[in-house]
Amino acid sequence: MQFKQSPLALCTGALLAGLTLAGTATAETSIERLQQDAPSNWGKWGDNDEVGALNYLGEAEAQQGASAIRSGKTFTLQIPMTSGTGPVFPGRVPTLHFMATDEGVYMAGKAEPLAGGVKYSDDVAFMYLQGTTHVDGLAHAWYGEQVYGGESSKSTVHGHSHADVGAIGEKGIVGRAVLLDVGRHMGSSDLHRLPVDSCIHLDDLQATAEAQGTTVNKRDILVIRTGSIARFWDEEPDAEWSAMNEPGLCYSKELLEWIDAMETPMIAMDNIAVERVVQEIDGETYIIPLHGALMRDMGVVLSEIWWLDDLAADSAEDGQYDFMLVAAPLKMEQGTGSPVNPVAIK
Structure with a gap:
């Protein structure tokens, strides 16, 4: 059955649709205004680039990372993946781990050992790809109608066809990294962690490097410690852990310009969002503005x-705060992020 609309209704609908489309086309968000004169790397590595500032990491940078190795001590930097529990951003759930085959199926007579007597176990996991230590693909966050490099945001529908995390998995992350332990430098004397809701500014990073006697070179990977994530596991926490009140980087043009000048390929941190989730900038409230500035505009991997x-x-x-860092997210094609277990070699 078909219903016909009157000419007046059709005209009114067309007019309202036109006003809506016009409003959509001309409306400018706060982040768009904020980022008008900020650094951008669109087109710097060609129109088809999908790994952004990771292009700064080449053979010379890998050798610089290797030259930072002195003792050979290694540290793996992923949090434990414990079924049903873990720090995750609101809206996500922790990893859920299930056994598909174990001794129980043999005990119950539901399966027989293999020829010769060998048994085996098998398991499965449901997880958000960003529900543990992870790397974000560059198209994970954007504003307006374009993701990193100017590709349409429609490229994210039903899987990323541009700047997915699989591209970073293909590239890999190898180079010299520096640990800036802001939590130890500016935090409490006993737990060496920043208070909740703390903002980390450019001068805090520079002061921490100076206090450590650490030189930050161009193209170094920045690894910034707040000490905050340990609150999730504290039996007697100094403050309740929450993704929404964690300390983190705070937006400033000076910070963006410094990161741009230093050709920083990646920033890694021990919090949920790298930046403080909720920020006040020039009297306006923003949620994760640095994701838009660093990932969408500058191609810096988070x-x-x-x-x-x-x-x-x-x-x-x-006293050694520089090291070789090796990390590679899973090659999750069209994925927005991927788990990773980075390795620091001192």
């Missing part, structure tokens, strides 16, 4: 939920 306490304690003891 990696989150790292475990840095053991590395930081060792660095405080031996």
